[in-house]
Amino acid sequence: MRYSSYVLKRVAISLVTILIIISFNFFLFRILPGDPVRLLFRNPNLTKEQIDALNRKFGLDKPLYEQFLIYVFNSLRGEFGLSFFYRKSVFDILVPRLINSIVLILPATVIAILLGMLFGVLAAWRRGDRVDVSILAVSMGLYSIPTFWLGGMFILLSIYYLHLPIGGMVTHGITHQDIFSYLEDLFSHLILPLVTLTLVLYGQFTIIMRNSLIDVLTEDYIQAALAKGLSVSRLLRKHALPNAMLPMISIIAINLGLVVGGAVLTETVFNWPGVGRLIYDAILRRDYPILQGAFYIIAVSVVLANLIADILYGFLDPRVRY
């Protein structure tokens, strides 16, 4: 198969996936028991007429198939409708939240990937000795630590020693003098959630990097290269890593795609106003339009990231094209 037709095929599959996800999203949330209007407005003053009026306003009085058709049509045009809770366009609520989430999660993911690769390589090279064991132990530990516990520890540390802000994105109620003071404020609020999230994400990258590199390092051609007298860094960079990178690329793609999905636990612990918390609240409130909008965006970005990974894969490892 030619490379271009491989790419085309991948793009087509991605589009179909997105379409399936759009329809799935609609029914997924409606399986949740509970009626949004009744739940949102548990209010002894509410009359039957008012409940009917609210149902009409949100289109919940229409039959399910009609709601579905309206929803699919609107999703394709990028319209997500009116949030039940905020009574405001979903788009206006999602976009600032998305940006907030990306500011936190993208750097955390990137740093975790870089650190993970660095220590993964180190552990694989020193496999079996003390360096490897300690790196592996730390990675396993961080991978299995509950996010909220780690976050809580950082908060305690901050209250008594570090004196960093422990919640929110910026200090509220002040007018920042200039861009720099705003950035500094943002950055100081970013440190704790960023460190927490990075540590939590770090483990998986290290472990996968280490394992896939060990597989490669035990191959005969590595022994041959060593016997030839290649330097270690040259050996790693030119012979071992390119082959060990393949599993990493898929996991990196998935993680970069999930950047827009928010990090519910970290966002909750540090009161970060991101998408993860929005989704969590929306589930409790049965706010279907928000959920549909958010899941649509997450699905599209994961599919896109995977598409890019597939294309890269085809380039790096021509065998997968066939």
Next chain:
Amino acid sequence: MNQLLFRDDVLMCIELIFVFDWLVFVTIVSQCLIYSPKPIIFSMWCLFSGRKVTLVLTLLLISSLIIPFLSVYAADEEVIFRVGWDGTSFDTFNPFTTYAQVSGWVSSNVYDYLVRFNKDYASYAPDLAESWDVNATTAIFHLVRNATFHDGKPVTAEDVKYSFELAMSNWSRLGPNVEMITSIEVIDNYTVKFNFKPTALFMSMAATAIPIVPKHIWEAVDDPATYPDYPPIGSGPFKVTDYKEGQYIELTKNDNYFLTSRIPNVDKVVLEFFSDVPSATQALKAGDIDAVGPTITPTDADQMKSMPDLDVVVAPGILYYYMAFNVYPEGAGNPTLRDKTVRIALAHAVNVTEATLLAWHGYAKPLYTVLPSSNAFHNPNISPYEFNLTLAAKMLDDAGYKVGGDGVRVSPEGVKMEYTILVPSSMPEAIRVAQQIAQWWSQINVKAEVQAMDTGSMAAIIWAEENGTIIPKHDIDLWDWFVDPGSPLLLSVFLSTELITGTSDSGYVNPDYDALYKQMLNSTTFDEVRAKAFRLQEILHEDLPYLPLYEVSALQAYNKKFTGFDLDWPGGPFGGNDWTVFYKVRLASAGQPTTPTQPPTSPPTSSPTTPPPQSPTSPTTTPTGAGGGFTSTALAIIVAVIVLVIVILVLVSRRK
């Protein structure tokens, strides 16, 4: 408002640049991966192999980390009172469509009303109306002449009439409050007259509840039902100057407020939203906020009492917990619960006092009627069902509920006394109470199983819909109500019509009750209303569709740096009911009105180990310039990390 929009845009741009910075970084890394025939794995490593691209990239990365520290800022000369809110999140500024408590709190500071409730919720303080004349069918209000909206236009009788008409629309949340109104007349620019069906509740339900909005703005709105009303223009003591969804609302004092006695003492009030109680209390301990509401946990309250700079508020509660029995005649729950004797026997087998202690460490009081004691219509004369397991067992025996072979009682019709108690999973203390109650009941051979679930799933069982009608399918649920201190309207939950609106979780049907409730609404004096409300509560106590358990005090905390507000307002000063707290609050140390507060990102005002700051001019440890406590710590951490990474890289690349 121009300034506000400008600032928002700038901030948004900066965030975008920040994101873009990282995007560029990722793109370059991936490009290295794609284009280099010998893939470069990560940038920092390549610093040592002398590649220009990665050198530039690394410099860019480091500079983006360093730049924020180079700035110098000036200290803000404003007094800001920061309140953390950990309750239901904010929904909208539109006062006619909001259902969130915190939104109502903001409305009560941004808008004026005709009159306001006093703390006792039985008398009224003047607001836009300086005097009024009320009888059973009419009310005349004389408005103040110098009140203006935030945009400078005067508040007139036309605005009052228009606001009440908006409230009467079918989409308005406030519709039920103004049901009694038949007509509104504007007598002159500053006098307005209401005609209504005979009732004594006009003042408490309508006059105190309808915010007066500017007609000239709302008239131009296409669809007031979906109008977000941001920024809201009212005539109240505060203006909304900034709002970030999910983060905060900034209220700035209105210097032109017509009532000089209610001009706020602080420059700004910032309401910060928290997703859960622990993160809000942590922020208070760290000094990021100055007060927290509407609730903190008993454990935190106990701990905060020992902190020198914090104070705990234990105010009359507006929240109570109850057990509802499914008594609906056509319901699908266990039919034995429709027998009044069974319910009374079960009530005798619940030790309310002990359950109260179990859940709330002494921050709750047993409650024996369906209106909490902070409510103006609470009936204090109702005597509790005494905890007596022997009596309970005897009552069941006498009524023919004999113990069956497996140790569970069986009704004369052969139905086992096996119940499921539904409890919201978000209320751990309620789950504990439900388990304890199940334990007591097991001693009289009644089996109960506790099921915790989210409120959506609970609602789907309690108000299960079958072929367009609602059939309650639960046996018992343990839930809570927030009760408005000024109105007896919670009693409507027991009307036979309320099952379909999803408020009645007992399915109680009693025509006498319905009739008496109607009479209460149409009573013409306050005392008459109260007498009827007392009687309604007695009926409920006898029939027992609800077994009230306990009312929870409003537990809140604040930093002693601030003072001046009431501590015993029903629901507490930070519970969303107290409309006076924001204009009353002031710095404890300050005689003078303005005092510098903390500049951006300063360290917490005082850590729990240090005594509260005394100096009136600097209530915080103020960092000046770029070298604050935080900056140096963070810088040190970053430098350490960078050094560490470089050392490791050097070690790795040198290894042969």
